Amino acid sequence: MMATAKAKPTLTLLVEDSPIDVKMTRAALEGRPRHHQLSVANDGQHALAYLRGEGAYAGSERPDLVLLDLNLPRLDGHGVLAAIRSHPELRLLPVVVLTSSQSTEDIRLAYEGGANCYVTKPADVDEFLSAVRIVHEFWCDTVSRSPA
Amino acid sequence: MISVSVDEAPSTARRRESLEAAPDESAALEQLIAVYEEVSLSQSRKLEIAVADLRRSNSELARFAHAVSHDLQEPLRAVVFSTQLLLRELDGKLEPEANELAADIVAGVLRMRALIGGLLDYSQVGSSQIAPRLLEPAALLADVLADLGPALDESGAKVTCDALPHVVADPVQLGRVFQNLIANAIKFRGPEAPCIHISAEAHANEHVFSVADNGIGIDPSQHQRVFALFQRLHSPAEYRGLGLGLAIVKRIVEVHGGRIWLDSTEGCGARFFFSLPSDPSRSTPSPVSRE
Secondary structure (H helix, E strand, O other), rough: OOOOOOOOOOEEEEEEOOOOHHHHHHHHHHOOOOEEEEEEEEOOHHHHHHHOHHHHHOOOOOEEEEEEOOOOOOOOOOHHHHHHHHHOOOOOOEEEEEEEOOOOOHHHHHHOOOOEEEEEEOOOOOHHHHHHHHHHHHHHHHHHOOHH | OOOOOOOOOOOHHHHHHHHOOOOOHHHHHHHOOOOHHHHHHHHHHHHHHHHHHHHHHHHHHHHHHHHHHHHHHHHHHHHHHEEEHHHOOOOOOHHHHHHHHHHHHHHHHHHHHHHHHHHHHHHHHHOOOOOOOOEEEHHHHHHEEEEEEOHHHHHEEEEEEEOOEEEEEOOHHHHHHHHHHHHHHHHHOOOOOOOOEEEEEOOOOOEEEEEEEEEOOHHHHOOOHHHHHOOOOOOOOOOOOOOHHHHHHEEEEEEEOOOOOEEEEEOOOOEEEOOOOEOOOOOOOOOOOOO
């Protein structure tokens, strides 16, 4: 059964420290037909605090999708991924690694760590916008996610 | 920097003293052998340590280049994005001169990106990913020529090849060597259609391969420079490129224990030679350890 238009807007958590990439990701989602919300964490520790609803993030809504950069201040993407996968309530959260790294070691580590997919950031504006839209559409509209 | 010192162990020095005092010849001989064994043992241990140090510093260097390349890509991508977005905002509102400057920014950044990509590429050659095996260069060459098909057709190049001996090498990397050398022969062609000839000669301990062309040639004063990273003999307007191909070729050949050189004068074609250690036993080295 296809999931038809839900009343609730989707929520994506972008874990990203590069301002231009945040701007571009926002622009990509603005171009999508349905209403989608975007929260941004600028480093790995804030991302985890947000997801666990700790401190200033108490009561924060759980996202439908995490877009995760790898090269991050304080706690890198691999560390964030490991923490998500070992958390009883977060472990099934779709996590898409979105990074400039093309390193085979990073790709292998990400999949070993349980990333749902790995996307290398395209270096062209239009290709970047399109990649983010495709990923977002797939994970927010196309797939059926685990209910828990 | 790694230095190997071959100081004598104290026990060796002691044994040498007693050797001088030994009356019996056979006892002296035994002691001599003992001294020799101990010295050579301690030397080989020191050599092992030095090799381990070298390996470590090599892999640290590879990791360094890798990290630098990735860390440099990130801000560069930000510049590309911002410039592209800025130009879109300003579309049609710029004076021709400003447009030209904007195009220069984009061109400069794209070149920088290509150079960093090249550095990354170069740093990865010769890392742990090399898997040498016994192979037939002729089969490898057929694949390379198939890949180069469009460039060969477009230039009307003719490629001929002698019988080539089997060698032990990493097939992907050796393919890259041939690919780069043949592509260069096409790229730097003279007024006539390229004629490229590949041959090999067997020597005592090595096979020497060569790729000869009838292209524009290289002045002998530049022969060393052509193999250096990012060194180019021509302006980008004359020939496009990063100055990377031959640097990678040289590195691949050296990682395989060989050497590379060339014979050429300007206007008279070029002949590139590279050697690979021959393997008389024709045994395939097995990197797989059984457990």
